Amino acid sequence: AAGVIQSPRHLIKEKRETATLKCYPIPRHDTVYWYQQGPGQDPQFLISFYEKMQSDKGSIPDRFSAQQFSDYHSELNMSSLELGDSALYFCASSADRTTFSYEQYFGPGTRLTVT
Amino acid sequence: AQTVTQSQPEMSVQEAETVTLSCTYDTSESDYYLFWYKQPPSRQMILVIRQEAYKQQNATENRFSVNFQKAAKSFSLKISDSQLGDAAMYFCAYRILYGGSQGNLIFGKGTKLSVKP
Numbered sequence: 398a399a400g401v402i403q404s405p406r407h408l409i410k411e412k413r414e415t416a417t418l419k420c421y422p423i424p425r426h427d428t429v430y431w432y433q434q435g436p437g438q439d440p441q442f443l444i445s446f447y448e449k450m451q452s453d454k455g456s457i458p459d460r461f462s463a464q465q466f467s468d469y470h471s472e473l474n475m476s477s478l479e480l481g482d483s484a485l486y487f488c489a490s491s492a493d494r495t496t497f498s499y500e501q502y503f504g505p506g507t508r509l510t511v512t
Numbered sequence: 513a514q515t516v517t518q519s520q521p522e523m524s525v526q527e528a529e530t531v532t533l534s535c536t537y538d539t540s541e542s543d544y545y546l547f548w549y550k551q552p553p554s555r556q557m558i559l560v561i562r563q564e565a566y567k568q569q570n571a572t573e574n575r576f577s578v579n580f581q582k583a584a585k586s587f588s589l590k591i592s593d594s595q596l597g598d599a600a601m602y603f604c605a606y607r608i609l610y611g612g613s614q615g616n617l618i619f620g621k622g623t624k625l626s627v628k629p
Contacts, residue, residue, distance in 0.1 A: 430616055439603055439619035440557070453616055485555055489617075499545045499607060501617060503557035 399423055401504035403488050409510045410478050418473040418507045420488030427494065428452070429471040430501060431463060432487040440487060446471055478511045485509075514539045516606050518620035525594045526628050532579075533589045533623045535604030543609045546580065546587045547617070552600040560602070563587065591625075599627045 402421040410416050422429050428447045432440035442455035446465035457463075460478075465471040475482060485508050489501040515538045525531035537546070548560040563571045563580050571578050575595075579588045591598055604620040 432617075434555075439621050440617070442616035442618070445616055455616060487557060489557075498562070499609065499615070500547070500559055500562055501607075502559065503549075505554075505556055508555075 401488055401490050401502055403486075403504035403507050405507060406505060407508045407510075409512065411512055412478055412480065414478050414511075416475045416478060416509060418475070418486055418488075418509070420471045420473070420490075420504060422469055422471070422488070422490030423492070423502055426490035426492040426502075427469070428491045429465055429469070430489040430491070431457075431471070431473050432489065432503075434485040434487060434506075436484070438484075443473070475509075480511050483509060483511045514541070514544075514606055514608065514618050516604055516618055516620040518604055518623050520623045521621070522624045522626070524626045524628060525591070525598075527594055527596060529594055530590060530592045531594055531625065533591075533602050533604075533625065535587045535589070535620055537585050537587065537604075537606050539585070539606065539608070541608050545607045545609065545615075546578075547605040547607065548576070548578070548589045549603045549605060549619075550598075550600045551603060551622070552597075557603075561589065594627050596627050596629060599625055601625070 430445040431443040434440040443457040445453045449465045463473045485506045489503045491501045544565045546563045550558045561573045575592045601622045605617040607615040
């Protein structure tokens with residue numbers, strides 16, 4: 398079965414640079430979520446999109462922005478990177494209004510290292 | 513605000529034995545879902561099991577089962593016949609339901625499970 402795809406898998410950036418993370422949800426999934434997992438931490442919700450519209454916002458810094466495109470893929474844009482942004486960034490997708498399972502399926506994550 | 517607490521930072525089990533991981537949560541909502549996710553060393557987040565709050569019957573998926581006590585706000589995971597591949601970090605997660613969608617997951621801090629051969 399198709400899974401959530403994230404690219405790139407690893408990314409190394411310097412402080413104050415910009416990074417773009419991409420997520421391709423499972424086909425026919427209408428909702429995308431972004432989570433940030435710091436070292437030794439639990440995943441923290443950043444932002445979500447339903448049918449290409451922002452649906453919920455968590456602890457996402459103002460330096461970050463995201464959007465979902467017409468083909469349902471999503472991008473997380475991160476500017477003015479700080480050392481503390483080094484983390485594993487997960488994208489997850491769900492199809493609540495069609496499956497009613499309310500399960501979120503996670504991609505493999507993008508490991509961002511800021512030096 | 514909803515919170516999820518996992519009081520066991522680390523647990524250990526002998527291969528083929530049974531282990532129970534604890535999770536409690538705090539919410540004033542009546543409609544919600546609870547999940548257990550497994551995160552092996554690869555860091556992939558893998559859904560293990562799901563429980564709907566409105567269901568009294570405990571969920572079961574092969575060797576994994578839950579003990580859901582809604583009044584006590586408790587949601588423990590039992591792993592039977594533990595295997596070496598079960599070694600991982602296990603996260604308990606809560607998801608509110610509103611509008612039929614749009615609920616992000618709230619995670620506990622995780623329990624690191626070791627399996628001894």
